[in-house]
Amino acid sequence: MWAVTGPEKPRRTTAQDVAAPKRTSGATAPAPPRRTAPEPARRTAAPEPALRASAPRKTRATVHDVAAAAGVSRGTVNRVLNGGYVSTDARAAIEAAIAQVGYVPNRAASNLARQRSQAVGFLALEPHSLLLEDPNIGAIMLGANAALSLADHQMVSLVIDSDRDTQRVGRYLSGGFVDGAIIVSARSHDPITRLIAEIGLPATFVGHPPDLARTIPFVGIDNVGSARAITGRLMQTGRQRIGMIAAALDRDSGADRLTGFKEALGDRFDPQLVADVPLYDYAYGVKGMRALLDREPEIDGVFAASDAVAAGALETLREAGRRVPEDVGLVGFDDSSWALRAQPQLSTVHQPAREIGRTAAESVLQQIGGVEPVELSVLLDSPVVWRHSA
């Protein structure tokens, strides 16, 4: 059809036409059924595998085809696609043509021409376990997505789960697929961090200030201050032997929470009463609490570095026959669903995760727009939520 249409020279002979996968159809013998032999009778029951969609993907219509079908030039087609002055007749004809040939714009091509992608990458550099369970990062994603969506940008979230992924994502980031990136919990030495700086991709960090690059905007909360605040209230309510289950000391948030704890306690701080564990995780909460109980059976106040950790601690306390909050006061951090589900509900520090995501998105959007962020880092409010565990 389009090949012979109009004055245009006969376009392409698409490689696909030539290289079309030659299936040796004759083979009636189906390859051995994969894994679990699904009793064919079960669900499926699709007797007509004929209508398959894939097949040699039909070569899609282009502006060219539309133009030809409408009897106008590509320029005009483009004008109706994106705003522009077009006569009503032409517009009608073109719209008809679009429908007729089933035209769907190729954004990729458009991006190349425009030199921008209208997309922003979202990377969470967390260990799997957290990626899977931490509701915070989900909320941050949703917040970021909402903001980007408003600005008509596509958020594409990229998972990094191996060195190979790091490479590939690096290529993706620097390959023109995104105009910017939001990076959650990067460490300074993360290869991606360096890359971002190198290629000068607009980006903002969340959850960990980029020591390395003091030049990249950061959105987060004041971990030190909040830890201080919640520990303070533990003191005010009369707890005498207050300990902490510190977690993830290798990352800023973890270290900061411990710092805040120390600051609040001042002279009363006793290193013996700090158990430290590697991750913000329920299981480590159990472990940490056991350690604390061992070292100081008289302990009557505990600040767990996160709600998940607190939940683990709570379980341990219960097993040890300690009542919460009567015998020991327990507080967490994050205000995640762990806090609400615990029995009793946990007093904790509220992390405005959604807001954080939104703010981060706005920050990259600004950068993309060429605006220097007024302040390199912004700390959002993270109020203490007083519930029943202390």
Add this chain to the structure above:
Amino acid sequence: MWAVTGPEKPRRTTAQDVAAPKRTSGATAPAPPRRTAPEPARRTAAPEPALRASAPRKTRATVHDVAAAAGVSRGTVNRVLNGGYVSTDARAAIEAAIAQVGYVPNRAASNLARQRSQAVGFLALEPHSLLLEDPNIGAIMLGANAALSLADHQMVSLVIDSDRDTQRVGRYLSGGFVDGAIIVSARSHDPITRLIAEIGLPATFVGHPPDLARTIPFVGIDNVGSARAITGRLMQTGRQRIGMIAAALDRDSGADRLTGFKEALGDRFDPQLVADVPLYDYAYGVKGMRALLDREPEIDGVFAASDAVAAGALETLREAGRRVPEDVGLVGFDDSSWALRAQPQLSTVHQPAREIGRTAAESVLQQIGGVEPVELSVLLDSPVVWRHSA
């Protein structure tokens, strides 16, 4: 100036150059070389990139620049980039040039030329709450990513959280940014489902068979059979009054689990003993269990449609003074972390989430490669895990 450089014809006079904001400064100043302008002087020892990353993003080097710097043609550069015969000298020169000019390939352009993106979209069409907390979808993602990674494909996960998102993601999917897609828990009427079918994008569904399109591959588990199995064991252990908290009956998985429950019970099935709730959620577990307890105080066996639901039910039972498993046997579904964290740990049905992701990825990869999947749908094994709650 650059117009007389080298043998290449004076490439484009980029519109921008003309339209460039005319600085009123001294006439001596050469026209500000915007974008492309292959002025040789450029790269050499970046003179104070002002440290900041953003600003007018420095115009990136292209194959052209590399070719020029190495004194070869673009074709040759391309050959060293992607495999091809290149003399050692040329290769060395080019590699040096690449490093010198700081060349980073523009994958977007390459994709356009090659007509493929080496990327696969991942969409989870779940209500937020689940997206945030359901560890299953995280595991599926990780599994899919691993498989795609092996095949050197980038997984890009797209979140749909509003109608606007649906539109945008639709454009993204049909805009040439991905070669295929993995779609988790779509319903037949989901706009995306239709779209996929329309544009004939290689795709496979997870978690819900596409009624609408019996033509699109599906990966999942046998919900009916597994529900039947676990309910059966509840019966075998002597429970007399067995009820179910059915959830999400509007989706296949939910409906199937109920079906399996009925099948297992046969004559003994009593509709009164089924409480149904809208979502696989802890809070609904609480609600559902209360309803059941109201209707039948003598209840001594409960099949909750998911572990989260079971956890809620467990809490309610505890509050009602029922001991598990002594007074009532309780089983869940999913084998998520809820099951392990519960006290006692839940007997449940194991969902091979990671495997599911992997399998789905392999399925789209096959389709992309032009291979028709041998079987349209594959059901993976989902064994019962017997623990302590029943």
Add this chain to the structure above:
DNA sequence: CTGAAAGCGCTAACAT
């Protein structure tokens, strides 16, 4: 208001 033409940065077929 519309058409023509030059690109975006890279790939691939075709000559050397």
Add this chain to the structure above:
DNA sequence: ATGTTAGCGCTTTCAG
């Protein structure tokens, strides 16, 4: 082995 030359599909001047 290397250079040349068309494109990929869309955007954006610049004439008319």
